[in-house]
Amino acid sequence: LRKSGKCLGGGSQVPSSPVRGASRGRGRSGLPPGGGCNGLLSGVRGVWAPRLTPLLLPPAARGAGASMNLERVPNEEKLNLCRKYYLGGFALLPFLWLVNVLWFCREAFLAPAYTEQPQIKSYVQRSALGLLFWVVVLTTWVTIFQTHRARWGELGDYLSFTIPLGIP
Amino acid sequence: MAAGAAGGGSWRMGAAERRGRGAETLFRGLLFCVLGCGFCWGNSVERKIYIPLNKTAPCVRLLNATHQIGCQSSMNGDTGVIHVVEKDQDLKWVLTDGPHPPYMVLLEGELFTRELMLQLKGSSRISGLAVAISKPSPAQGFSPGLKCPNDGFGVYSNDYGPQYAHCNGTVWNPLGNGLAYEDFNFPIFLLEDANETQVIKQCYHDHNLPQNGSVPEYPLCAMQLFAHMHAVTNTVTCMRRSSLQTAFSLNPEEVCDALSDYNVWSTLKPINASSKIDPMDEVIIVATRIDSHSFFWNVAPGAESAVASFVTHLAAAEALHKVPDVKTLPRNIMFTFFQGETFDYIGSSRMVYDMEIDKFPIRLDNIYSFLELSQVALRDSSVLWVHTDPVSLRNESIQPQVKTLVEALMTSSVGANVSLQEVNQSQPLPPSSFQRFLRAKHIPGVVLADHRSSFQNRYYQSMYDTAENILMKYPEGLSPEETLDYVTDTAKSLAEVATVVARALYQLAGGTGNTSAIQADPRTVSRMLYGFLIKTNNSWFQSIIKQDLKGLLGDELPQHYIAVTQLVNTTQLVQYVLANLTGTVVNFTKEECLNPEKTPNPEKEMYVYTWAQGSRDPNSTSRVPFCVRSTVHLSKAASPAFELKQWGSTEYSTWTESRWKDIRARIFLVASKELEIITLVVGIAILILSLLATYFINAKAHVLFSSSGDAGAVAY
Numbered sequence: 001l002r003k004s005g006k007c008l009g010g011g012s013q014v015p016s017s018p019v020r021g022a023s024r025g026r027g028r029s030g031l032p033p034g035g036g037c038n039g040l041l042s043g044v045r046g047v048w049a050p051r052l053t054p055l056l057l058p059p060a061a062r063g064a065g066a067s068m069n070l071e072r073v074p075n076e077e078k079l080n081l082c083r084k085y086y087l088g089g090f091a092l093l094p095f096l097w098l099v100n101v102l103w104f105c106r107e108a109f110l111a112p113a114y115t116e117q118p119q120i121k122s123y124v125q126r127s128a129l130g131l132l133f134w135v136v137v138l139t140t141w142v143t144i145f146q147t148h149r150a151r152w153g154e155l156g157d158y159l160s161f162t163i164p165l166g167i168p
Numbered sequence: 169m170a171a172g173a174a175g176g177g178s179w180r181m182g183a184a185e186r187r188g189r190g191a192e193t194l195f196r197g198l199l200f201c202v203l204g205c206g207f208c209w210g211n212s213v214e215r216k217i218y219i220p221l222n223k224t225a226p227c228v229r230l231l232n233a234t235h236q237i238g239c240q241s242s243m244n245g246d247t248g249v250i251h252v253v254e255k256d257q258d259l260k261w262v263l264t265d266g267p268h269p270p271y272m273v274l275l276e277g278e279l280f281t282r283e284l285m286l287q288l289k290g291s292s293r294i295s296g297l298a299v300a301i302s303k304p305s306p307a308q309g310f311s312p313g314l315k316c317p318n319d320g321f322g323v324y325s326n327d328y329g330p331q332y333a334h335c336n337g338t339v340w341n342p343l344g345n346g347l348a349y350e351d352f353n354f355p356i357f358l359l360e361d362a363n364e365t366q367v368i369k370q371c372y373h374d375h376n377l378p379q380n381g382s383v384p385e386y387p388l389c390a391m392q393l394f395a396h397m398h399a400v401t402n403t404v405t406c407m408r409r410s411s412l413q414t415a416f417s418l419n420p421e422e423v424c425d426a427l428s429d430y431n432v433w434s435t436l437k438p439i440n441a442s443s444k445i446d447p448m449d450e451v452i453i454v455a456t457r458i459d460s461h462s463f464f465w466n467v468a469p470g471a472e473s474a475v476a477s478f479v480t481h482l483a484a485a486e487a488l489h490k491v492p493d494v495k496t497l498p499r500n501i502m503f504t505f506f507q508g509e510t511f512d513y514i515g516s517s518r519m520v521y522d523m524e525i526d527k528f529p530i531r532l533d534n535i536y537s538f539l540e541l542s543q544v545a546l547r548d549s550s551v552l553w554v555h556t557d558p559v560s561l562r563n564e565s566i567q568p569q570v571k572t573l574v575e576a577l578m579t580s581s582v583g584a585n586v587s588l589q590e591v592n593q594s595q596p597l598p599p600s601s602f603q604r605f606l607r608a609k610h611i612p613g614v615v616l617a618d619h620r621s622s623f624q625n626r627y628y629q630s631m632y633d634t635a636e637n638i639l640m641k642y643p644e645g646l647s648p649e650e651t652l653d654y655v656t657d658t659a660k661s662l663a664e665v666a667t668v669v670a671r672a673l674y675q676l677a678g679g680t681g682n683t684s685a686i687q688a689d690p691r692t693v694s695r696m697l698y699g700f701l702i703k704t705n706n707s708w709f710q711s712i713i714k715q716d717l718k719g720l721l722g723d724e725l726p727q728h729y730i731a732v733t734q735l736v737n738t739t740q741l742v743q744y745v746l747a748n749l750t751g752t753v754v755n756f757t758k759e760e761c762l763n764p765e766k767t768p769n770p771e772k773e774m775y776v777y778t779w780a781q782g783s784r785d786p787n788s789t790s791r792v793p794f795c796v797r798s799t800v801h802l803s804k805a806a807s808p809a810f811e812l813k814q815w816g817s818t819e820y821s822t823w824t825e826s827r828w829k830d831i832r833a834r835i836f837l838v839a840s841k842e843l844e845i846i847t848l849v850v851g852i853a854i855l856i857l858s859l860l861a862t863y864f865i866n867a868k869a870h871v872l873f874s875s876s877g878d879a880g881a882v883a884y
Contacts, residue, residue: 157412163409165243166398168405
């Protein structure tokens with residue numbers, strides 16, 4: 001039986017596989033026994049079905065089963081994503097640069113060459129630089145604050161969100 | 169419920185299945201019960217390990233504008249191997265020789281001196297201290313207070329009598345070692361019960377004693393003290409942090425509270441407390457303090473430093489109210505009981521401040537003279553000394569008034585067993601509430617005390633300032649009721665002082681009659697001394713309090729510490745006793761008494777109505793309550809520094825007490841560090857081993873668990 005209707009999270013319909021009796025070995029992982037959907041939110045049951053993957057995922061990946069896998073994403077989609085993450089990190093969001101570096105590292109440096117790769121490589125390098133800058137700044141500030149807060153007296157108390165009890 | 173559903177569907181099933189289902193639910197129910205009860209019974213393991221110490225008093229952290237004093241422990245308590253120090257040589261083991269630092273010292277009360285404490289303070293091998301209270305009190309005296317109490321907050325400063333400032337002229341408390349004003353970074357507890365001390369010593373003798381010179385081996389007896397204080401540095405910091413937290417945090421965590429309570433005051437002739445009295449009216453203020461302090465939190469018996477004085481004051485007030493013509497006296501008398509005087513004059517500074525900003529019915533200009541009762545219980549050969557302020561005496565308008573005051577006192581002492589003598593006029597006033605009034609305005613006044621120069625009290629502001637210190641002796645074998653009514657010599661002596669004070673006040677207020685009829689009742693004095701020093705839960709106190717305040721009276725020794733909660737027991741009891749001794753019984757019902765504004769009465773603003781539950785008949789169990797009409801009022805005793813938000817003030821008291829979560833103490837046996845590490849490593853090894861085993865078994869499952877032939881219907 002094929003179920004009609006929408007899939008949550010933009011997954012596509014998967015026909016139900018017949019139950020095979022007398023089969024040995026392990027079953028295929030990931031596919032539910034009956035028919036259903038697969039995709040990012042295939043496990044979510046319910047009536048509420050927002051479109052949660054407008055920008056953050058490659059569009060083609062919505063039908064590819066595994067969500068963060070870049071294998072079947074076309075190259076210009078990859079470049080688009082990399083650029084979006086790179087530009088987004090300028091909004092004081094260093095974690096976007098961290099994700100960019102980790103996600104596209106293999107694509108930029110280890111995969112066989114293709115046309116968009118140099119641009120992806122430059123984006124990854126610039127994200128890495130930005131990330132390094134942020135790490136240095138934050139580490140310095142955290143070290144200074146933790147060691148000098150007690151000495152700053154009033155200023156230290158105004159800068160603190162939680163003040164430890166019982167120590168200066 | 170599953171059981172219900174199973175029961176509901178079972179009528180369709182067969183009999184055998186029904187029985188199976190029933191057994192299953194029964195089993196489930198039993199399991200549930202066992203698990204639930206196991207929660208409660210599981211604590212028996214804790215009881216087998218730890219012995220809690222219940223009768224202890226901690227040392228807490230107090231802060232003022234510039235310093236922090238008291239003790240601090242780590243957040244999860246401080247643990248240390250117990251070592252009993254009974255003589256000075258035992259300390260060497262703790263400081264240098266012992267092989268298992270840090271140590272938790274159990275100290276005999278006699279050795280609790282400044283030298284020893286400073287040695288411990290500098291050492292890193294100490295994780296805490298437990299002091300066993302010494303019975304009887306140390307013979308050489310013990311006072312953890314300062315040598316110069318309330319220095320810098322009295323009247324003598326560089327601008328006013330600099331030769332008397334900082335106790336240059338007279339050292340009032342020469343035995344004071346200042347321990348209570350030191351800052352310790354380890355917890356210090358007081359062991360009040362000798363039985364608990366014996367338990368600890370027994371544990372020490374069983375496990376910690378070096379045998380034949382050899383080092384004691386693990387497991388050793390250890391003690392853990394929890395007393396983590398939240399406030400640090402000083403009042404400015406902790407109040408700033410508290411106000412930041414309340415303003416900006418979702419879950420405010422206040423760290424300290426100001427020491428505050430209420431003063432009790434009453435007037436001889438009733439006045440309207442909500443408006444000001446006539447500027448031409450003259451009032452004589454009689455003052456005593458009602459609080460004390462010691463090294464430990466909420467341990468403040470204060471017999472000689474506070475209780476004896478305010479009991480005398482109460483007796484004098486009672487004697488004066490019995491005089492028939494008090495309503496026609498030209499001048500009024502205000503009986504004031506100041507709370508918080510131990511901490512840089514909290515109560516009196518607040519009253520002076522209220523008088524200055526016109527928030528109090530009486531102004532400073534109304535004050536005709538001031539009489540203060542300082543420590544009066546230990547009179548040497550019946551002499552009572554009269555202290556005056558030498559600086560204000562040089563003022564020509566003050567001097568004759570002080571002379572009148574002293575003369576009234578001298579004439580009143582004729583016939584009583586009290587001989588009044590003036591001290592040398594070049595000696596300053598002892599620490600007293602009168603000094604705060606002098607700071608604001610030159611008022612003629614005297615301070616009565618039993619000491620000529622330094623205190624007679626050898627246990628000033630310590631845990632040993634108890635009934636024994638003021639020589640209250642009861643004969644053996646008396647029941648509590650008989651003890652309440654027995655008149656001690658101390659009570660008789662204090663009653664004499666009260667008589668002298670009452671007669672002098674009558675004369676000063678302009679009374680012209682014969683004063684020989686004014687007598688303080690020694691029996692009342694004795695009952696008050698019993699109630700405030702030995703047991704508050706006695707029949708007389710029970711009869712004068714309101715019905716629903718049963719938590720007020722306890723069976724343990726009464727303590728007189730100001731604390732941060734409002735209306736401590738002492739303040740409330742002084743209020744009730746004063747109302748009962750100076751008020752009149754009126755014929756009101758309970759509703760009329762508790763809501764006096766509902767009855768049409770022109771005089772009701774002048775009086776305060778208190779409902780007392782009355783005494784119990786010996787035959788029945790019910791009480792006969794009554795309504796007392798008196799002029800007893802409360803006025804807030806919180807330092808003006810907190811009203812004005814000047815937390816760093818050097819003008820007003822800034823004492824605050826830190827907050828804390830958990831204060832307790834326990835002893836247990838502790839194992840060596842090596843054993844703990846071995847246990848941990850073995851546990852981690854077993855964990856890793858079991859993870860590996862599970863992984864391998866899972867990987868080779870098809871080899872290990874294969875069977876010939878198919879396994880039947882495969883689920884998936």
